[in-house]
Amino acid sequence: MLEVGYLNLDNPIAITCSKDDFHGHHDSHELHDSNRFNGSAGLLILDDIDLDKVSLSDVEATLNEIKTASTLGFSVKCSRDEPLMEAARFAARNLYLMELDALSGMNAVRLSDLVKSIKRCGTTLSAKLSPEMLTEDLARALRNSGLDIIHLNLSGMNGTGPKMVKKISDQHGPRIMALGDIGDFEDAESLLAMGADLVSLHVPDPDFADWLSKTMKEYDHLSGWYNAPKHICSGGDLRGLAFCCPPVKQCPVLGALRRAGIAPEEFVNRKIKLAKGTPLENGEGTCFGSLVWCCKASKPCYLREAALRRAGLSDRDYMNLKRKLAEQLLKT
Numbered sequence: 001m002l003e004v005g006y007l008n009l010d011n012p013i014a015i016t017c018s019k020d021d022f023h024g025h026h027d028s029h030e031l032h033d034s035n036r037f038n039g040s041a042g043l044l045i046l047d048d049i050d051l052d053k054v055s056l057s058d059v060e061a062t063l064n065e066i067k068t069a070s071t072l073g074f075s076v077k078c079s080r081d082e083p084l085m086e087a088a089r090f091a092a093r094n095l096y097l098m099e100l101d102a103l104s105g106m107n108a109v110r111l112s113d114l115v116k117s118i119k120r121c122g123t124t125l126s127a128k129l130s131p132e133m134l135t136e137d138l139a140r141a142l143r144n145s146g147l148d149i150i151h152l153n154l155s156g157m158n159g160t161g162p163k164m165v166k167k168i169s170d171q172h173g174p175r176i177m178a179l180g181d182i183g184d185f186e187d188a189e190s191l192l193a194m195g196a197d198l199v200s201l202h203v204p205d206p207d208f209a210d211w212l213s214k215t216m217k218e219y220d221h222l223s224g225w226y227n228a229p230k231h232i233c234s235g236g237d238l239r240g241l242a243f244c245c246p247p248v249k250q251c252p253v254l255g256a257l258r259r260a261g262i263a264p265e266e267f268v269n270r271k272i273k274l275a276k277g278t279p280l281e282n283g284e285g286t287c288f289g290s291l292v293w294c295c296k297a298s299k300p301c302y303l304r305e306a307a308l309r310r311a312g313l314s315d316r317d318y319m320n321l322k323r324k325l326a327e328q329l330l331k332t
Contacts, residue, residue: 001220002042002197004175005124005148006095007071009042012192012226013213014177014200016047016075019062040213043198044070045099051078056087063096073097075128075151077104084114088121099126099151102133112141119146126151126177131164143173151200154180154191162194169195169237170259172330185215192227195237223297224319229326231295232256241267242326243295246288260330274328280321283307291318292325 002009044066049059059074066072073096078084084100091098098118102111111127118125126149127142134150142150150168154161161180168176177198178191188199201209220226230236231243233252238260244253247264257267275281275292283291286303294304297315308318 001217001226004097004197007043007097007124009071009198011040011042011213011217011220012196012198013041013188013209013216014043014045014198015041015070015204015209016045016179016200016202018048018203019046040217041068041070041209042213043097043200044068044072045097045200046072046074047202048101049074049076051076051083051087052080056083056090059087060090063094071097073099073126075099075101075126077101077106081114081117085117085121088118088123088125091124092122095124097126097149098123099128099149101128103128103130103153108133108135108138108141112138112145115142115145115147124148128153128179131157134168139168139171139173143171147174149175149177149198151177151179152196154178155202156181162190165191165196166194166235166237169239172238182212185212185219188212188216193230193236195227195229195239197227222316224314224316225323228296228319228323231299238330239326241329242322245293270329271325274325278321279311279313279317280325282311284310296322 001011046059046062063072063074074091076084076087076099088098100106100111100114100118115125115127125147127147128151130153150173152165152168154164157164157180161178165176165178175197176195177200178196179200179202180187180191182188182199182201191199216226229240232240238256241253241256241260246268247253247257254264257264262270271292275290280292281290283289283294284307286294286307291304291307291311295301297319308315
């Protein structure tokens with residue numbers, strides 16, 4: 001479903017837990033053991049590791065104890081660079097995600113320099129940030145540094161998280177993993193539909209994490225695009241340009257094109273060129289004679305549905321083609 005660097009994830013759900021959550025401890029309510037998070041999450045991250053206090057061998061021992069089919073990662077911080085570089089080489093050798101925890105006051109210059117150095121080790125790298133840390137200058141630096149994932153801490157943002165995800169998604173930077181207050185499928189979907197590639201859960205109920213992971217896999221199988229954007233006219237991020245009509249009248253697509261740095265005429269030419277030779281090129285009977293201009297499969301439209309039937313395309317096939325179109329359309 002999702003390839004990031006050398007990681008290959010079969011669903012967009014990540015779990016972040018500390019060493020204690022994995023090692024198991026007994027309290028008055030339940031016994032936790034090292035297998036409690038061995039469900040179907042796409043990614044499992046060992047969180048809150050301070051390499052000023054623990055050795056990399058301790059991290060390795062903990063990761064070796066985890067029994068899971070999920071892809072593994074670890075999130076670290078350190079006041080010195082060399083332990084972080086050692087961790088980067090370790091992550092690359094074992095095909096783990098490495099994450100830099102920048103929430104504890106790492107300044108933008110050091111973060112940008114570290115990302116460049118770590119990426120030279122061949123490591124698939126994430127950086128955990130809060131929205132207020134992600135200034136325009138830092139976002140630009142991270143785009144140019146090769147960072148693979150921005151792990152955005154949106155906890156406690158009272159519903160404004162999706163808007164923040166959209167803002168960062170529209171900058172066409174690294175993949176976005178959104179850590180939010182997620183209690184059901186709709187909470188996760190609201191972040192994904194604004195441009196998040198993954199959502200992360202902090203020490204979730206194992207049964208909920210397992211259910212959400214399986215639900216996301218099934219949703220992707222049925223829909224063809226698990227994090228399909230909303231339409232631009234409904235407030236969607238720039239990927240929604242894949243569903244837009246030609247800009248023949250005053251509508252929100254013009255504002256979206258300005259944000260994307262694409263002139264209206266260029267937009268029309270790009271979509272026509274990208275559709276050429278694909279099933280999206282055709283679409284007799286639709287509003288503009290081509291499926292490249294048509295809306296999401298989830299929006300009822302008898303003209304589009306008839307064109308899809310004539311083309312022998314399922315809704316899933318159509319949305320998969322639109323996903324590819326969005327990726328190509330926004331390439332700079």
